[in-house]
Amino acid sequence: MRNRTFALTGALAAALAIAVATPARVTGQAKSSVPRTPDGHPDLSGMYDLAMLTPLERPAGLPAVLSDQEAAKLERDIAEQERKARGPIRGDREAPPKGGDGSTGPAGNVGGYNTFWLDRGTHYSTVDGQKRSSIVVDPPDGRVPPLTPDARQRALKKLGAAARPTSDAAESNDPGLEPPGSYDDPERRPLGERCLLGFSSTSGPPVLPNYFYNNLHQIVQTPDSVMILTEMVHDARIVRMNAQHLPTTIRKWLGDSVGHWEGDTLVVDTTNFTEETRYRGSTENLHVVERFTRVDGRSLKYRFTIEDPATWARPWTGEYSWPITDERMFEYACHEANYALGGILSGARLREAEAKD
Amino acid sequence: MRTRKRILNSKFSIRNFFTAAWIVASAVAPAAHHAFGGEFDSTRPVVLKGPITRVEWVNPHAWIHLEVTTADGKKEEWMVEGGSPNSLLRRGVTKEALAVGTMIVVDGYQARDHNLLRANGRNITYPDGRKLFLGSSGTGAPADGADPSDSPTPAGRGGR
Numbered sequence: 001m002r003n004r005t006f007a008l009t010g011a012l013a014a015a016l017a018i019a020v021a022t023p024a025r026v027t028g029q030a031k032s033s034v035p036r037t038p039d040g041h042p043d044l045s046g047m048y049d050l051a052m053l054t055p056l057e058r059p060a061g062l063p064a065v066l067s068d069q070e071a072a073k074l075e076r077d078i079a080e081q082e083r084k085a086r087g088p089i090r091g092d093r094e095a096p097p098k099g100g101d102g103s104t105g106p107a108g109n110v111g112g113y114n115t116f117w118l119d120r121g122t123h124y125s126t127v128d129g130q131k132r133s134s135i136v137v138d139p140p141d142g143r144v145p146p147l148t149p150d151a152r153q154r155a156l157k158k159l160g161a162a163a164r165p166t167s168d169a170a171e172s173n174d175p176g177l178e179p180p181g182s183y184d185d186p187e188r189r190p191l192g193e194r195c196l197l198g199f200s201s202t203s204g205p206p207v208l209p210n211y212f213y214n215n216l217h218q219i220v221q222t223p224d225s226v227m228i229l230t231e232m233v234h235d236a237r238i239v240r241m242n243a244q245h246l247p248t249t250i251r252k253w254l255g256d257s258v259g260h261w262e263g264d265t266l267v268v269d270t271t272n273f274t275e276e277t278r279y280r281g282s283t284e285n286l287h288v289v290e291r292f293t294r295v296d297g298r299s300l301k302y303r304f305t306i307e308d309p310a311t312w313a314r315p316w317t318g319e320y321s322w323p324i325t326d327e328r329m330f331e332y333a334c335h336e337a338n339y340a341l342g343g344i345l346s347g348a349r350l351r352e353a354e355a356k357d
Numbered sequence: 358m359r360t361r362k363r364i365l366n367s368k369f370s371i372r373n374f375f376t377a378a379w380i381v382a383s384a385v386a387p388a389a390h391h392a393f394g395g396e397f398d399s400t401r402p403v404v405l406k407g408p409i410t411r412v413e414w415v416n417p418h419a420w421i422h423l424e425v426t427t428a429d430g431k432k433e434e435w436m437v438e439g440g441s442p443n444s445l446l447r448r449g450v451t452k453e454a455l456a457v458g459t460m461i462v463v464d465g466y467q468a469r470d471h472n473l474l475r476a477n478g479r480n481i482t483y484p485d486g487r488k489l490f491l492g493s494s495g496t497g498a499p500a501d502g503a504d505p506s507d508s509p510t511p512a513g514r515g516g517r
Contacts, residue, residue, distance in 0.1 A: 086488055087488075088482070088485065088486040088487045088488065089480060089482060089486045089488075090486050091462055091482055091483065091484045091485045091486035091487075092462075092484075092486075093404060093462070093464060093480075093486075094404055094464075095402035095403050095404040095464055096402045096404075096464050096465070096466070096479060097402065098399065098400050098402055099399050099400065100399060110393060110397070110399040110466055110479070112393070112477070112479065113438065113439045113440050113465075113477060113478045113479060113481070114478070114479065114480050114481060114488055115488075116445070116481075116488055116489060116490050117419075117439055117440025117441065117444065117445065118440065118444065119444040119447075182395070183392075183395050189392070193392060195417065213440060213441055213443065213444045214441055214443050214444065231443065233417075327447050328447065329443075330442075330443045330446050330447070331416075332416050332417070332441065332443060333415070333416050334416050334417045336415050336416060337413060337415035337416065337417075337418075337420070338417055339418070339420065339438070339475075340392075340396055340417065340418055340438070343395075343396040343397075343468050343469065343470065343473065343475065344392050344395035344396045344469075346469075346470045346473075347395055347396060347398075347468065347469025347470050348395065348469075350469060350470050350471075351469065
């Protein structure tokens, strides 16, 4: 019995190891349909739309892989919600209630604007022919590992300082007001609000969808460098091919990315983040390894492993598909009319003046 | 019969399970917007009616200006914050689609700085309640699903 248990555990471990260690496997059939550059590498160039329903972390109770029927049902439900949200309301309506109507969603509560502005995705991501319920695939429960005690301590300190300028902070989600000092100066506003980086780690690394709008990404590839352009806040990350990392004294908002080919997979290694980037509360020593594999003429598989021992006790891995789109990307000139930031700061000054009276 | 009942029950529970799971997933979806509580005052709800005077088709948020006539006959120009115009452009909604003079109704909340005649566009509709750009005829707007002959796929998601 003991032997059988051992054998079973061993087999499971081996299967898991194969699953984790072979992210870049390409079937012979798909390989032939992969476009290539003159130097023989897969051509990753193209416009990709990352809008999708698969969340970063697996919702409690969902299996890792949805059956086609389950995914189709969830997708239909979302489409129906969207259809209803776009339906007419009363034209002779009165002003909404003070403090909001208590419902959730961008147009239901006090914040936001109605759904015609949004483009949140319509389908679950398909990876290796499977409809996935989360981007995170390791740990196997599909959840980001818990923060280390150190990281929790850091987060509490930052909270006290009323500053949250992380790369993935939502532009806001503050139905009321943030703690005192949060609106004191632009340096204390999230990077997305300040037009420095897209919110929800749209530019990454790791590159994630924001489940809102402007999820287009463009890859331009040359033998010496690969550029990944993110529509949200128009971030361009340049990956230097076959290069060494910059000295650790040089820090960049998007980190320093260097790349090389492992077979048909582009591997991008990123370090040298700034202290302000802080993806999910990580330190500037965040290390992200991304793997881009062109699966066929219409999509690539994006896989990333992220580690920062001061933040998570173990590395964690996510993957999802980047489907090619025929859509055009438009410039997101975030600074051209950022009335919002001015409004936030002037509102805070007025509240201070009122408090003195 | 007993078997059939069991199958029905199991289908029902799977359906409930996925509905519940989706609700959990939806609840954690980000609601991105420039700090609502910082920019707007949730205790100052407004409903604004009037013709469009100008549209600022800009990032990070589009702003629609309209002329509002107050109860005492005074004319005020209000400006209303919407989302990013990029997605609308992709759907084929251009700045020509929203002509100056178009009557609209907006509900939302005024800016924290009450000297500013600004509000968020929580709902922006035509006077008959139809959402702007959606289902409006003659503006080149995308299908909203109200017309059974329309494609069920929202416009602008080609290539997928």
